[in-house]
Amino acid sequence: MSTPAYPESPDALAAALRETGYLADDGLATAAYLALAMHRPLFCEGEPGTGKTALAQALAQVLGAELIRLQCHDGIDSSQALYDWDFPRQLLHLRTMEAAGSFDATAVEASLYDDRFLLARPILRALRTSPSVLLVDEIDRADDEFEAFLLEVLSEHAVTIPELGEVRAAVPPVVVLTSNRTREVHDALKRRCLYLWLDHPDVAREIEILRSRLPGVPERLAQQVAQAAHRLRQTDLIKPPGVAESLDWARALQLVGARSLDVDSAARTLGAVLKYREDADRVKDRLESLLAS
Template sequence: MDAENHPQGLLPEGVTSPAVLAERLEAHDYLADTGLATACFLALRLHRPLFLEGDAGVGKTSVGHVLAGVLDAPLIRLQCYEGIDASQALYDWDFPRQLLHLRAAEAGGERDPDRLEAELFDRRFLLARPLLAALETTPSVLLIDEVDRADDEFEAFLLEVLSDFTVSIPELGTVRAEVPPVVVVTSNRTREVHDALKRRCYYHWVEHPDFAREVAIVERRVPGASGRLAEQVTSTVQRLRTADLLKPPGVAETLDWTEALVALGTTELEPELASATLGSVLKYREDQERARQQVAGIVQETVAG
C-alpha cells in the first residue's frame, strides 16, 4: 500500500496521533509508553512491518494481539523455531486427502493422467500455513514471533515475502495480497537478525516499563491484587532485574507472581511467602538459589518502604 495514495495508511478511523493510538491500546488493556505507541502509529501509517526487539517478557508478542483487537482483524501467528522452513510457514499439500481423491477417481473410471493431476493440485487440497493465510485474509495482523530462533535461510525467505507480499505456487500461480497484512516481527535477540530484514521494517527496542507503568499494568491485568501488593511485587521484580541472573524476570513474570500471591489470598508480600513462590518469577534453579539469599532482604526493604 502506498502511503501517499492512502494518507491514513492502516490506521483505524479517528486515530490521528500516537497519543490517540495509545488510548486505543489502553482500551484493550495494553499500556504502551510514548516510544512504542509512536512505533505502532508509524508502522500502521506508513504500512511497514513493525520489528520489536527486547528482553523476553516485556510484552512484544502482546503488541500483535492488541493491534488485532484495535483493528478488529484476525491475528495470524507464525511461531518461529530452529529448523522451520518455507513449507511449514507458507503452504503444504494435504497428501492424505489427495490420495483418497486419487483412489476415488480411479475407482470411478478416471484414467486421464493430466486431468487427475489437475484435480489433485486443486486449491481445495492446499493447506494454507500462516504466511499464505495472512496474504489471503483481508484485513489481518500477521505476528512473526521470535524470528531470532529461525536460521539465516528462513530469514532470507521472510524478507522476500515481506518485500512484495506475493507468493508463487507452481501448481496454482501467484497469490498476491489484496491489502497486505499488518506485520509484527518480534525478536528476543538470542542472535543478531540481519540488517536487510530490519531495514525493511520500522524498528523499536521495547524497554522494561518504569515502576509506575508496571504497577499500572499489574493493577489492570490482575484486578484482584491490592494496590500495596502490586507495588511490592513490582518493586521486588525490578530489583531482581539488576541482579546477576541467567534470565531476569520480565513483565510476564511480574504478572505471574502477582497472580500466584492473589491465589494464595495474600494482600501484602512477605519474605517467607516470597521465597516459597519464587517459581512464579524465576524459571532457573540457579537463579532461584542465587536470589533466595537476596529476596528476603529485598522484600523486607520493600515492605518497610
C-alpha cells in the same frame, strides 16, 4: 477490499491499546502508529518478557484483525511458513477416482492440486485474510536463508504456488516481527521495517500494568511485586522475570490470599516468577533484602 481504519494519531493508538490492557509509552505508540500509517513492518527487539508479542496481540484487538502467528525456530523453512499439500487426502482422492474409473491423467493431476488440498501456513493465511496481523515471533532463531525468503514476501505481499498461481494480498497484513537478540538480524530485513527497542518498564509503569491487567490486586501488593521484579532484573539470573512473570506472581499471591509480599508468601510463590532452579536457589537466600522497602 478496503484498508481497515487505523487510529488517527499516536495518542489515539495509545488510548486504544490501553483499552485492551496494553500500556504503551509515547515512543512505542509512535513507532506502532507510523508502522500502520506507512504500511511498514514493525521490528520489535528486546529482552524476553518486555511485551513484544503482547503488542502484536493488542494491535490485532485494536484493529479487529485476526492474529496469525508464525513461530520461528532453528531449521524453519519456507514450506513451514507458506503452505503444504495434504498428501493423505490427495492419496484418498486419487484412489476414489481410480475406483470410479477416471483415467484421464491430466484431469486427475489437476484435481489433486486443488485449493481444498492446500494446507495454508501462517504467511499464506495472512495474505489471504483481511484484516490480519502477522506476528513473526523470534525471527532471530531462524537462519539467513529464511530471512531472505521473508524479506521477499514482505516486499511483494505475494507468493506463487506453482500448481495454483500467484496469491497476492488484497490488503497487506500488518506485520510485527520480534527478536530476543540471540543473534543479529541482517540489515536488509531491518531496513524494510520500522525499528522499536523495548525495555522492561520502570517500577511506576509496571505498577500501572499490574493494576490494569489485574484490577482486583491490592495497591500495596502491586507496588511490592513491581519493586521486587525490578530488583530481580538487576540480579545475576539465568532468566530475569518479564512483565508476564510479574503478572503471574501477583495473581499467584492473590490466589494464596496474600495481601502483601513478605518472605513467606514470596518463597511459596517463587515458581510463578522464576523458572530455573539455580535462580530460585540464588534468590531464596536473599529474599529478606530483596523485599526490603
